C-alpha cells in the first residue's frame with residue numbers, strides 16, 4: 145500500500161511517500177481502507193523524535209482517520225465489510241497516513257453519511273480531546289466563564305463550540321486574522337494575543353483550557369478566580385505546576401473509546417458543533433503539510449486525501 149513514512153527522525157523533509165507492507169488485522173480488529181487522515185501536532189513531535197526514538201522503520205505516523213471497512217477479523221461482530229467508519233488509533237499506536245490501517249474494532253465508530261471522510265478525520269482526535277477536556281476534566285457548566293487559549297486551532301475550535309453548547313461564556317485568544325473565525329465558532333470575547341496581554345485583560349475565570357503551552361500556559365493561572373480549574377494539553381504529559389494553591393491544574397487523560405466518538409458525531413449532527421475549517425493535502429505532500437502544522441498558525445485542521 146501507499147503511505148507517508150519516515151526512515152529516521154528529523155525535519156518535515158524526512159517524510160517520504162511510497163510503498164510499505166499492508167497491515168494485517170489481528171483478533172478483534174478491522175482492516176480499514178483509509179480515505180482521509182488528519183494531521184495532529186503529535187505527528188510532527190513524533191517525527192522529530194520529541195517522544196523518543198520509535199521502535200521500527202519505516203514508521204507510518206497518523207493518529208486518526210476515516211474510511212471503509214475492508215476486512216473484519218475473528219471476534220468482530222459490530223462491523224462488516226463496506227461499513228464507513230472513523231476512529232483514533234489506540235494509545236501507543238499510529239499508522240493512519242496510509243491506504244490501510246488495522247485497528248481494534250471496539251474503539252472505532254460508524255461514520256454518518258451526513259459528514260464527509262475529511263470532516264470525520266478532522267473531528268476524531270481533536271473532538272475526543274475537546275470533549276475529554278471540556279466535559280470530563282473541567283466539567284464546565286452553564287453560566288461559567290472559560291478562557292480558551294489558541295482559539296483558531298483544531299482542538300480549541302471544537303472546545304469553543306462545546307463550551308457555548310454547555311452555556312458558558314467563552315473568551316479566547318487568536319491573532320487578528322482569525323477573530324472573525326473564532327467569533328463564528330461562538331467566542332463571546334476575543335483577545336489579540338499579539339497586541340494585548342490576556343493576563344491584564346482577563347480575570348475571575350472559572351476555567352482555562354490551554355492548547356498553546358509554554359509561557360502562555362504558565363501565565364494562564366493568573367486569570368482564574370479562587371477555586372478555578374485549568375486544563376493543559378500542550379505542556380507535555382503533565383500539567384504545569386500551579387503557582388497558586390487556590391486553583392487546580394489538570395492534564396486531561398485522553399483515552400480512546402467509541403463512546404466519545406459517537407458523542408462528538410451526535411453533537412455535530414445536532415448542529416451543536418461544526419467540523420473545524422479544513423485544509424486538504426494529498427498524502428504524497430505530507431512533508432509540506434507537516435511544515436505548515438509545525439508553524440502553529442494553521443486555522444482548523446489539516447486533512448490528507450488518502451485515496
Ligand SMILES: NC(=O)c1ccc[n+]([C@@H]2O[C@H](COP(=O)([O-])OP(=O)(O)OC[C@H]3O[C@@H](n4cnc5c(N)ncnc54)[C@H](OP(=O)(O)O)[C@@H]3O)[C@@H](O)[C@H]2O)c1
Nearest residue numbers: 185273294296297298299318319322355378398440441442
Ligand atoms: N490528546 C491530546 O492530548 C492532544 C490532542 C490533540 C492536540 N494536542 C496538543 O494540543 C495542542 C494544540 O493542537 P491543535 O492541533 O489544536 O492546534 P495547533 O495546530 O497546535 O495550533 C494552531 C493554532 O494555535 C494558534 N496559536 C499559536 N500561537 C498562539 C498563541 N501564542 N496564542 C494563541 N493562539 C496561538 C494559532 O492561531 P493564530 O494564527 O491566530 O496564532 C493556530 O490557529 C498541540 O500542542 C497538540 O500537541 C493534544
